[in-house]
Amino acid sequence: MIAKLPALARCFQGILPGALATCAPDGTPNVTYLSQIRQVDERHVAISRQFFNKTSRNLEANPRATATVFDPVTFEQWKLGLRYVRSETDTPLFVEMALRVEAIASHTGMKGIFRLLSADVCEVEWVRPVTGFLAPLPEGACADGPTTGPMTEIRALSLVSCRINRAADLESLLEDVLAALDEVFGFRHSMLLLLDETGRSLTTIASRGYGESGVGAEVAVAQGLIGTVAATGAPMRVSGMEALLRYSRAVRGTVEAAGGGAGLRREIPLPGLPHAESQLALPLLVEERLLGVLALESGDPLAFEEWHESFLLVLANQIAMGIERLSEEAEKEPAPPARAGTAAPAAAAHAFLYYEADDCVFVDGEYLIRNVPGRILRKLLRAARDEGRREFTNRELRLDASLGLPTVKDNLETRLILLRRRLEEKCPGVRLVPVARGRFALEMDGAFTLEERRGA
């Protein structure tokens, strides 16, 4: 029986690595694990060349190879007869495979050491199931799980789009989108990260399905899966992350054993699920400008399939446009008359500590926030302490050059949401309460102190 390659998509996800046999010109066979194999087109696959030097030498001298792969759901085994065609090092295929390798490598502090040398393209001469690998199924049993029809997905997309369009403000949009992904698609663990004003890091602005909200958690651009998606503007899906992370850690172990560990960074902790098995990260783009990243995680290694990537990209575009629209709308309505500040009742005092060197704010000895939201908070606290003010407008923040907001597309609204949520979590006695579009009040249950230090 000859099968078509697309039928093997699941086998190529690397959950249980397959094997690759080659043969040297002197007749000595060689066998190695396949760390990454992917379909290039109907008749070609690409295998990742990272460390297997003997395989590479064999293929150059004798292009015949045999690969076996496993279906991670049914455990069926497939065998592919391959003929090595070429090695690619600077093509889109190579870049795509290299990004996947690098995303995994940077999670384990192996960036630069654990990297793709080439994408070796092989023609697939034949594909067949390894008959007899599994004993026959008992009569009436079903090997595969249930599938979902396309109409379900289209309906789901329309439902989520509807919620995006209905959102009255940015904060509810962020919450509604993550709720809809959970309720409609069953993606229970998700987070939205927005690019900060430096363009070098992303900050978590909303999350769903985690014990700790993680709001305020940062990811550097180009690091890890989320950072890589931000850097490239292309979606990425990693399945069988545990398998890949274990693989990468095995590499790290051998590097350290070889005495090459001095330059390694510490592992970046994966934000979110401690036992994530798969992750899908999508860029939020408006006219090629990156606003942030939507990241979904699951404990199921097969939670995200190939079609989710393109399908959810449509959604990501709508989310990005929604964020853009609501960030701008916040400014359009005229501000109502200022409300008188309310006197603060006596309650527990909070001690704010601001470090000028990195715009970092601590409250009662705990890290609160930094960068632009940190500078905004200092401004508000100073005005409250020195002038007794309690109400502020977005406009005055925009006009204050000391806050360092970009002159266009400043995302002030998202900075305020971030600040508001961090205060809710770490210092509920101090609140930013919207009173009208473009206007908010600083409410405090008690007294506070603000100390400013130059050093970090």
Next chain:
Amino acid sequence: MAVPGKLASLLEGLVAVHVATRDAALVPDEVMAAAALLELDGRSLTVYLPDATAGTALANLRDNGEVAVVLSQPLTHRTVQLKGRVETLRAAREEEREAVERFAAAFDAEVAAIGLPPAALRRRTRWPCAAATFAVREAYEQTPGPRAGEPLAPEGPR
């Protein structure tokens, strides 16, 4: 060579076994073994190849005997490759069955921990088998990383 004396400790816990052979035209084949057990001499390995799946491999071994075997621990990716020429090829005996089944069950348990469905794992054919025995001629480190491919006995014959 120096390594076979250490083979027993080297192979401890390596429960996933893939076997490469090749035909007269140097076309390689790969098949998963049900088990790999070290012989009493400490330098020969017997791989147990299920009759149901090893047709090509067995034909290749009868033709030329050349064999390469990777043994690995799926959870850690610790991997070793051994090479040699098969000297004895025979049907596995009933008294070997228990050891083969035990070895195969260790693989099942490890792979189930990764998340593969145990019901499917139990369906893997592991008996009857052919037993192919070869003296280990070459041994290589194959754990992914910069040392992959290094001989485990550089002083030994290649």
